[in-house]
Amino acid sequence: MSFICADGKTGELVDILPSRTLNKLTVYFNRTPLEERKKVKFLVTDMNAAFNEFRVREMKVLIRQKKKSEANKLKSNWKFLLKNQQNISISEFKTWRSFPSPKYPLLTESMMIDRLLSFFANLKEAYDIFQLLTYHFRHKDGQSFFNLLKNLPNNLDKLFKDK
Numbered sequence: 001m002s003f004i005c006a007d008g009k010t011g012e013l014v015d016i017l018p019s020r021t022l023n024k025l026t027v028y029f030n031r032t033p034l035e036e037r038k039k040v041k042f043l044v045t046d047m048n049a050a051f052n053e054f055r056v057r058e059m060k061v062l063i064r065q066k067k068k069s070e071a072n073k074l075k076s077n078w079k080f081l082l083k084n085q086q087n088i089s090i091s092e093f094k095t096w097r098s099f100p101s102p103k104y105p106l107l108t109e110s111m112m113i114d115r116l117l118s119f120f121a122n123l124k125e126a127y128d129i130f131q132l133l134t135y136h137f138r139h140k141d142g143q144s145f146f147n148l149l150k151n152l153p154n155n156l157d158k159l160f161k162d163k
Contacts, residue, residue, distance in 0.1 A: 008042050020049075047137075048082045051130045054160045055081060058123050070119045073098040080113050084138070085131045088113065122157045129156060 003020035006013050017028055029037060055074060062071035074081075076098050080088070093106035099115065107115070117124040129152065136145035152161055 008044075020045075047130060047134060050160070051126065052078065052082065054126055054157070055123065057159065058120050062119060067119075074116055074119065077112065077116055080109065081116065081127060084134065086135075122160075125153070125156055126160045129153070129160075 003017040003025060004013070005015045005017065017024065019025075055078060059071040059074045062068070062074070077096075089109040091108060093108055095101055096107060096112050099107060099112060117127055129148070133145060133148060136142075136148065
């Protein structure tokens with residue numbers, strides 16, 4: 001996916017980069033003089049895309065481990081992992097195509113997500129951080145948002161941290 005660089009005040013397009021990976025952006029912005037970089041006040045990123053990339057990488061690990069059923073569950077239910085945690089149902093029980101009965105009883109949306117996250121401990125940890133970051137962002141709590149970013153847990157997956 002590309003990276004669109006625009007002036008935050010005017011909306012004027014500055015540049016479109018072919019990649020939004022951190023290493024490509026670092027190379028691009030390091031070509032800009034330090035005085036100009038110091039003038040940057042905001043950098044906006046798509047946290048959904050970052051978490052989703054991480055989920056896809058974890059799915060590939062499951063496939064290599066011959067756990068295709070779990071990988072397919074993560075693939076078909078990806079939208080639920082990106083959903084605002086405050087809008088996830090904890091009381092409505094229903095059946096899920098990925099978790100068919102009779103093996104699985106009726107599940108709430110929250111229970112289904114917990115099952116998805118149980119496939120990998122680092123996916124669960126990344127999900128919790130992702131949800132907390134988006135919570136602070138939605139509530140315009142910049143101090144908590146940036147404090148969390150600066151103090152990410154040491155055991156949080158490095159590739160997820162770098163996104």
